[in-house]
Amino acid sequence: NGRSTYRNIGRTRRQGVELQYRQPLAEQLELQVAWTWLQAQVRSGYLACAGSGCSVPDTEVRAGSRLPxxxxxxxxxxxxxxxxxxxWALEGTASSDVVVNDLATERAPGYAVLNLEGGHRWSLASGDLRAFARLDNLLDQRYIGSVIVNDGNGRFFEPGPDRRASVGLQWSWR
Known part of the structure; x- marks a missing residue:
């Protein structure tokens, strides 16, 4: 009741692939892309509680189920x-849906956000100074940014950040 619940379970497996590619498109233009696919599964079934107030697990989570x-x-x-x-840079990040409880009865939908960045670099004798400004979540998308796995009250979802701006300085020593 009102708590997240966690249990040690039997075997699990996480296997996947991650690809990254960086390609100059022109003298001053570069594209970088990355993609990850991960299959995170229960390998041996176990019992879990189907609702709040449950003190003895009573519902089977089958082998092959996704890890929340x-x-x-x-x-x-x-x-x-x-x-x-x-x-100047335009970035995009995306994530597929996420199961939020052991029984996979609830999911957070996938999302995609765009970011915009601009900056200027000065080369100095002792290093490089870079000033930059960013707009994250440029289109001000509403999305679920994180989840609370197995929340007892069913409040699994936490919103992702709204549009936000930041400025900064970066120093790189030589």
């Missing part, structure tokens, strides 16, 4: 234009 809290796919793409000391 783990997206099956994630993707990232960045298109960067760097004319001289300036740098």
């Amino acid at each position: 809290g783990v997206p099956r796919q994630q993707a990232y793409a960045r298109l960067q234009w760097s004319p001289g000391a300036w740098q």
